[in-house]
Amino acid sequence: MSRMPWLSGCPSCEEPVEEGDRFCGRCGCAVTAAPTTDRPTVPFAPGAAPAAYGGRPPAAGGLPGEPAPAPGAYPGGPVPATGSHPGGPVPPAGGFPGGPVPRPGEPAPGAAATAHGFGDPSWPAHPAPGAGPTAYGEASGPGAAAYGDDPGGQTPGAGVPVPGEPRHDFEAPAPGAAPAPGPAAFPARPASAPAFTTPVPGTAEAWPRDGGPGSGGAYGGPVFAAGGGPGVPPRPDHAPTLPDGPDHPPTLYDGPGHGPVQVPAPPSAPPAPPAPAAVPRPAGARGCVACRSGHVDTDGYCENCGHAQPRERDHQEESLESVAAVSDRGLRHHRNEDSFAVAATALPDGTTATVAVVCDGVSSASRPDDASAAAASAANESLLSALPRGAHPQQAMHEAIVSAADAVNALAAAPGHQNAPACTLVGAVVTHGILVIGWVGDSRAYWVPDDRSAPPARLTEDDSWAAQMVAAGLMGEAEAYADVRAHAITGWLGADAYELEPHTAAFKPDRPGVVVVCTDGLWNYAESAEEMARVLPPDAATRPLHSAQVLVGHALDGGGHDNVTVAVVPFPVAPRPHP
Known part of the structure; x- marks a missing residue:
């Protein structure tokens, strides 16, 4: 039997572990490394080199292609999951293909601390509280989201959809602020383009979503209506209303590069069975002493309720x-x-x-x-x-x-x-x-x-x-x-x-x-x-x-x-x- 890969340190708090330990004695995180085969991958942006972790070698004690997190990067918490939902932050140059995506407000694996204590020194810091509109037309300041949740901040990757990462923000641009032009990877959306790339049942998909020229983004994600910026969904109260009802079941988006998923309508309750019709009593048949509606068969039982009838000699x-x-x-x-x-x-x-x-x-x-x-x-x-x-x-x-x-x-x-x-x-x-x-x-x-x-x-x-x-x-x-x-x-x-x-x-x-x-x-x-x-x-x-x-x-x-x-x-x- 082959042995499971073993980690020298806890992937969450870097507490040293011994061979055979399955859980960290400090934070309780699982320390048994998953096999390196059959690892999930994420698509790369056009022109991105498939360099693992930006060409950085894995940290000591880690597995090939999976570095150990930087010291103190995730104190007491689990290792963040790999990018699996659209709408998350875009990694810097080189990306994090196959590796974990940093948690909001935390640096990339192996990055040196900046003035904020986290991140790569080459990455610009968050704008100061109360700053004006960012490059993507979103307000930043005390109410703005942190790294990875800032829908339009100047932090590289903020508000940029990543395949497999969900968006949890619905921040609108500041009143009167004009959205700044986005990066070249996100072409401007035509004014006549629909708000969602997911087609409404019975209509044609007017906006391309294959990541090619004129598509919604480098990863083929959806392009949303104006006001939220490229790749940023509008507020719930601005969201378009999709038809619903028995003839139009709800439509869900199943990730980049996939078509809409039709949610089946709930099955209707089966009709109640009809009440059994009363069995007519044959002429001369003895009536049931229990239900008084059925007749007694030759075996001495009522054909209606099943009760045994008193014998004639009882x-x-x-x-x-x-x-x-x-x-x-x-x-x-x-x-x-x-x-x-x-x-x-x-x-x-x-x-x-x-x-x-x-x-x-x-x-x-x-x-x-x-x-x-x-x-x-x-x-x-x-x-x-x-x-x-x-x-x-x-x-x-x-x-x-x-x-x-x-x-x-x-x-x-x-x-x-x-x-x-x-x-x-x-x-x-x-x-x-x-x-x-x-x-x-x-x-x-x-x-x-x-x-x-x-x-x-x-x-x-x-x-x-x-x-x-x-x-x-x-x-x-x-x-x-x-x-x-x-x-x-x-x-x-x-x-x-x-x-x-x-x-x-x-x-x-x-x-x-x-x-x-x-x-x-x-x-x-x-x-x-x-x-x-x-x-x-x-x-x-x-x-x-x-x-x-x-x-x-x-x-x-x-x-x-x-x-x-x-x-x-x-x-x-x-x-x-x-x-």
Whole structure:
């Protein structure tokens, strides 16, 4: 790897540096010299000899073609940049091609101090404060600029454009002062010449700018209007106005020898996208419960807002004149695995029989929702088929449970199951003066009389671990149901059930009341009959649907840890015949 050129002294303050130092320890200036290859150059005036630094040899310790600055020339400051913008000072004879251009008010590199302390002795000093007009028609004095910024001073090079150096002054000539003729290198501008050499869009460039005869200057720079002198721009308030706007974008000057640069107009803001048109809802499609404007696709999501819609079984209600039922998914489960069926049918004697069946799918089994739906539907159909034929309600209930078990067993024949679908079942049949209850599993039925002074009763016994512990006398009821194994069922409907043992019971209540048929999602929050009676509204016999809604709401308010399903069946007492 080649080594970087190394400077023996700081190019800014000449503080001695050692090899390997990258920054000056005194002023912080970078002391790593740039490679001497590919150095930028500046054009020379016609006839100027390409002598580096006027033929002066580089100072000791410097690089070829780049002298070290004179001692004290730039105290504490960086090395001035090379001439790169038009409008800067013109170097004296010999120029500074390839080298740095002195900062305003400072001497050329290597020049001896003059009476002012800087510069070449051969260069004339600044005019005294308050002096009259200079050679270029600019006033000098207390307000005049220093070397390199004096737009028309007598200092050689002041006000003369140099390629790559910007002009920062806009000094006007003193009132009544006539501009002195400039040097031969700057021919007089014709009176009809335009103020700027940069052409206005749509017009011809009337003033040459190639540095040849009649051009604006030896370096091809622009020639400005009268009043500023050759190469000196006018004050901002005298500057010509260029057309601007959408049809005339701003024009910038890109340096000597280059044409005008057109600044592109800023892009306009894109138009706002049109508002999406409302999607018409197909006939018969279900509306979205979130945005209420879109329709629900077959995948269960709204085509307008994308919200997932409640499944049909997430919340179901059904009400008949003599029975009502409500089922809800609850707050913790992702689907409703409960199912119910309610119906009413006529008996051979003309009276009405009311049927309510509630099933709870076993979550640890496969397809528990399908199992509960199949069991509820099969049991309901069996009851509606047997009762009108005159079958005894208790016998009809037993046959209905067997039919429900067969329907659940049939689901196990489908491939891809880890285990057999399973569910529990509880049903009630209310006829003229008779109440029949049938069950398998831990779903329950309660009796709540209309007269709340009479005691309520639980009509079923769970097929569960807790019930077996209580029946065997091993644990009390409160202790058994507080155990983590309390809800482990010992009887269910399914292909893997140990043995199907349908439970049925017939009652003849002597007073009116209601029958509450429910899953453990409700009775977990009202376990005893007394608790259920307190939750059930007093008008349950006349408003069964409202009562079912109240019971489901009680479970949800308690936490809704499971699916909740309940059916409320009023039990009227037939009037006794007179003797």
